[in-house]
C-alpha cells in the first residue's frame with residue numbers, strides 16, 4: 001500500500017478506539033459494534049469500542065469489520081466462558097487463551113490491513129479522490145487511518161500486557177484462596193470460637209470491672225484513712241524570708257529551725273525564752289512554692305475522690321498568704337498548681353471518670369460578699385448570701401460558676417479575679433489585708449463504670465490579715481482542711497507571730513469528724529425530698545387508716561346496738577301479742593266457766609225451788625210451820641240474781657282480773673346489769689304482794705335486761721324464749737292449766753247449792769268462791 005492510498009484511506013475512514021477500562025460501571029453489554037466488556041471476579045476486562053464509519057467501506061471492508069467484531073466477540077466469549085468455569089480451570093484457560101488472543105489480535109490487524117489494501121487497490125482512484133475531497137470538506141478532524149491502526153495496535157499491545165499481568169495474578173490465585181467446604185467449616189469453627197472468646201472476654205471484663213471498682217473504692221478508703229490519720233485538719237507553718245528592707249534595717253530572725261526536730265520551730269521571745277511549736281509540716285524561708293505544693297497535693301486529690309476540701313492561709317499582714325495561695329507568674333501558688341493537678345489527674349482518669357471543673361471566686365469584705373467573676377459575665381451586681389444548703393453544706397446561691405477546660409483558662413480567670421479585687425480599693429494592699437479572698441473549685445464527677453456521681457468543692461482561701469480579724473470560727477464540718485499559718489521572722493512582728501502560732505496550735509488540736517464523701521447533692525436533695533414526702537404521705541395514710549378503722553368499729557358497735565334493739569323490740573312485740581292472746585284466752589275461759597257454773601246454779605236453784613215449793617206445801621200443814629224458808633239472792637256476771645237468805649251478805653261474782661307483772665331476772669352467772677343486780681335499778685320489794693316490783697326505766701330495760709313474765713306468761717312465749725322463766729316448761733297449746741285461784745276454783749269445784757252450807761254463811765262473809 002503506497003502512501004497516497006493510505007492518505008486517501010485516512011481521509012475516508014474514521015476509526016476510533018475507545019478504552020473503557022477506567023469505567024467501573026461497564027458491564028457485559030455489547031455496544032453497537034458488539035465489543036463486550038466484562039467484569040468478572042474483580043478482573044476488569046477492558047472494552048474496546050471500534051467505531052468505523054462504514055459509509056466509506058465497501059462490502060469487503062464491511063465484512064472485515066464483521067470479522068473483527070466476531071473475533072472480538074469470540075474473545076469476549078472466551079473470557080465469558082472462562083468466567084463460567086472454575087477459577088482453577090479458568091487460570092489454565094487464561095494462559096492458553098493468552099496466546100490465542102495474541103494470535104487473534106495479529107490476525108485482526110493483518111486482516112484489516114489486508115482488506116484495506118485490497119479495498120484501496122480495487123477502488124476507482126478518481127472516486128476515492130472525489131470522496132476524499134468530500135471528506136475534507138465535511139470533516140477536517142478525521143484522523144489518518146494508519147495512525148488509528150497504529151493506535152489500535154498499541155492498544156492491543158497494552159491489552160496484551162494487561163492481560164499478561166492479569167494472568168499472572170490469576171496464576172497467583174490458588175484453590176486455597178477460595179473458600180471450600182473445609183474453609184467454611186474452619187470459618188464456622190473460628191466464628192464459634194470467636195463467639196466463645198467474646199463471651200469469655202465479656203465475663204472477664206465484667207469481673208475485671210467489678211474488681212477495678214472494688215480496688216478503686218479500697219484505694220479511696222485507704223487514701224482517705226491515711227489523710228484522716230494525718231488529721232482532717234492539718235496545719236502547715238510557713239515562714240517567709242526577711243525582705244530587703246528588713247535586712248537593710250538590720251532586723252534579725254526570731255524563728256529557729258532545728259534540723260533534728262522536723263516539723264518543729266522555736267521562737268525566741270523578747271525575754272530570750274524559747275517557745276517551741278510543732279505542726280504537720282514546717283516550711284522554712286528557703287522552701288519554694290513547689291516544695292509547698294508537694295505537701296499540699298495529697299489533700300487535693302481527695303476532691304476528685306468526691307470529698308470537700310478547704311485550704312486556707314492565715315497570718316499577719318505581709319507574711320505571704322497571697323504569695324502562698326496565688327503566687328506570682330514566676331512562682332505560681334497553691335491555687336494554680338491545684339487546678340493544674342486536678343486537670344492532670346482528671347485526664348489520667350478520663351477513661352473511667354468524666355470530670356467537669358467549675359471555678360467561682362468571691363471576696364468577703366466588710367461582711368459583704370462580692371463576686372469577683374461578675375465582671376466577666378456582664379451581669380449586674382447581686383446581693384450574695386451564704387446559705388445553709390442540703391446536708392449542712394454552705395452554699396452561695398447566684399455565684400458565678402465558670403466552666404474551665406485548661407490551666408491557661410484558669411490562670412486568666414485568677415488574674416481577672418485579682419484585678420476585680422483590686423478595683424474596689426485605691427490601695428490594693430490595704431484591701432487585701434482587710435478582705436478574704438475565696439476561690440471555689442467545683443468538681444462534678446461521674447464514674448463511667450458504674451455511673452456514680454459526685455459533686456465536691458475545693459475552697460482555696462486567702463484570709464485577711466490576722467491582726468484585722470477579730471475571731472476566726474473554725475467549724476466541726478465534713479471536709480478535709482489544710483491551714484497555712486504564715487509567719488514573719490522579723491523581731492518587730494514577734495507579738496503577732498506568737499499570736500498566729502498559738503492560734504494555729506489550737507486549730508491543730510481540733511478534732512475534726514471524718515470527712516464524708518460528697519454525692520451529687522442536687523440529686524440527693526431531690527431524693528431526700530421525695531423520701532420525706534413519701535414518709536409524710538405514709539403518716540397521713542396511716543392516720544386516715546386509723547380513723548377509718550375507728551369509724552368502722554364505731555359503726556359496727558352501733559349496728560350491733562341497733563340489731564340488739566331491733567331484736568328486743570321484736571321480742572317485746574311478740575311478748576305483748578302472746579300476753580294479749582293469753583289474757584284473752586284466760587278471760588274467755590273464766591267467763592265460760594262462770595257461765596257454766598251459773599247455768600248449773602240456775603238449774604240447781606230451779607230444782608231447789610221445786611223442792612222448796614214442795615216443802616212449802618208440806619209446811620203449810622200446821623205440823624210443818626216451824627221452819628221458815630230463807631231468801632237467797634245471787635248475782636252472777638250474766639246478770640242473774642241469786643238471793644241469799646238474810647242477813648247473809650250479797651256478793652257480786654265477777655271474774656277477777658290480774659295484771660301480768662314483768663320482772664327482771666338476772667341470767668345465772670351473768671354480769672349484765674339488770675334491775676336486780678344493778679343498784680340503780682334495784683326493785684323494791686312489795687311486801688304486801690309478796691312479789692318483786694321495780695321502777696320502770698325504759699333505757700335500762702333496753703340496754704341491759706331481759707323482760708320476763710311470771711307465771712302468767714304464755715306457754716308459747718315461754719317455749720319461744722327462755723326469757724319467760726316460770727312458765728310451764730312442757731306446756732303445749734291446749735294443755736295449759738290456769739293458775740288463777742278463781743279460775744282453778746271454778747274449774748275444780750262446781751257450785752252446788754246446799755242449804756247446809758248456807759247455814760255456815762251466817763256468821764261469816766258469804767262467798768261462792770272456794771277458800
Ligand SMILES: Nc1ncnc2c1ncn2[C@@H]1O[C@H](COP(=O)(O)OP(=O)(O)OP(=O)(O)O)[C@@H](O)[C@H]1O
Nearest residue numbers: 240241316317318319320321322323432433464465
Ligand atoms: N515565702 C516567700 N518567699 C518569697 N517572698 C515572699 C514569701 N512570702 C511572702 N513573700 C513576699 O512578701 C510580700 C508580702 O506577701 P503577701 O502579699 O503574700 O502577704 P499577705 O500575707 O498576703 O499580705 P496581706 O494580708 O496584706 O494580703 C510579697 O511581696 C511576697 O512576694
